[in-house]
Amino acid sequence: MNGELVVWEAGRLAFDRLQNRLQRRDAGAHRAATERPAHFVVFDLLRLSGTDTTGWPHRRRRRTLPPTAPGPNVCLASSC
Numbered sequence: 001m002n003g004e005l006v007v008w009e010a011g012r013l014a015f016d017r018l019q020n021r022l023q024r025r026d027a028g029a030h031r032a033a034t035e036r037p038a039h040f041v042v043f044d045l046l047r048l049s050g051t052d053t054t055g056w057p058h059r060r061r062r063r064t065l066p067p068t069a070p071g072p073n074v075c076l077a078s079s080c
Helices: 015-022 026-035 060-062
Strands: 001-010 038-044 074-076
Touching: 001 015, 001 026, 038 060
Parallel strands: 038 074
Antiparallel strands: 001 038
């Protein structure tokens, strides 16, 4: 899967909050993760059961994405 790490704030992407989180270490990193959790937004499928899907049309790859998020901090671009 291909996607991007994001932080949401008031229903919008907060790129500056993500940058701030990436620079934190130790207790500051833990506090930032608690206050502003990051999520991996999946928007493309690059492999499926060992098959390279990069030659498929983008629409087909998007339709093939799993219908539900595979983890607690992962969401599909169509369902975030």
